[in-house]
Amino acid sequence: MxxxxxxxxxxxxxxxxxxxxxxxxxxxxxxxxxxxxxxxxxxxxxxxxxxxxxxxxxxxxxxxxxxxxxxxxxxxxxxxxxxQEDEPAALRDEFMVRLRAEAAVGPTGLDEEVRRRIGLHEAKLALYREIEQKDFPTEPQDRETALHHLVLRAGVRYEENWLELLKEAQAALQMPLRTSRPERNRPKRK
Missing domain, CATH: 1.10.10.10 (Winged helix-like DNA-binding domain superfamily/Winged helix DNA-binding domain)
Incomplete structure (x- = not known):
């Protein structure tokens, strides 16, 4: 866009x-x-x-x-x-890289950031639901209203998805560390 x-x-x-x-x-x-x-x-x-x-x-x-x-x-x-035709946007989110980095070099305290993000997404979700109750108290009966509601529902689902993912991240961060890390991409010695 x-x-x-x-x-x-x-x-x-x-x-x-x-x-x-x-x-x-x-x-x-x-x-x-x-x-x-x-x-x-x-x-x-x-x-x-x-x-x-x-x-x-x-x-x-x-x-x-x-x-x-x-x-x-x-x-x-x-x-x-x-x-116009276009391709769906590729997922490009720094937090996903941070999760991978946590797996590689952690623990780093990322769980605090996860909790903070949960609070932000919960607040945004509450705002979207408040807007939905105020602006769409009944099912839309016309095309324009239905499309506006659909855009808002996309925001609701986005926040719900992030909350689900962050809670999974919280659970993963509580798991025990692997006892040994495999060495990857190291040149073989002759």
Whole structure:
């Protein structure tokens, strides 16, 4: 996913100022695609320069923010991007390497980090479930709502999966050490 397409999606849903867009982004798409407010403003300028969005004339009232709306070219770009084929994202997570390193050189105290991560994932899962109860009290009856709910459910499942994996890691870290480690990839002596 790219930040421009995330911003185009948000602007299709509703025209708004950069600060409103950044706040909306933090409360929705930002759970799945992180971007700083500076990155958002830079990308808005690029999208406007490319003719995909336009800023609306600022009203002369003090403190009025520049609002943006998507143009037909922006909708076309978004449609083309949605229809593209791509490969599923490869798992690239530093923590997986840390688990392997723990197996190779441990014990290192990784169990403290596992406990910390469990707390973070439990908090995020609780937040997602709270959002789900508030925003989806009943089963969606239309396509748009069902797709929004599906994205949220993906977040719920992601957090549940991490919690399951971290609890398995906790159990593995409590197991006894192997009495001898096999030597691997050592050159044979002649």
């Amino acid at each position: 790219s930040l421009p397409h995330a911003l185009l999606t948000a602007l299709v849903e509703r025209s708004c100022s950069g600060s409103e867009l950044a706040a909306r982004f933090d409360r929705s798409i930002g759970y799945f695609w992180h971007a700083t407010h500076q990155q958002i403003y830079r990308e808005l300028a690029r999208l406007e320069e490319a003719g995909l969005i336009e800023s609306l004339p600022e009203q002369s009232t003090r403190g009025r923010k520049r609002a943006y709306r998507i143009l037909a070219a922006g909708r076309d770009e978004l449609r083309a991007w949605v229809a």
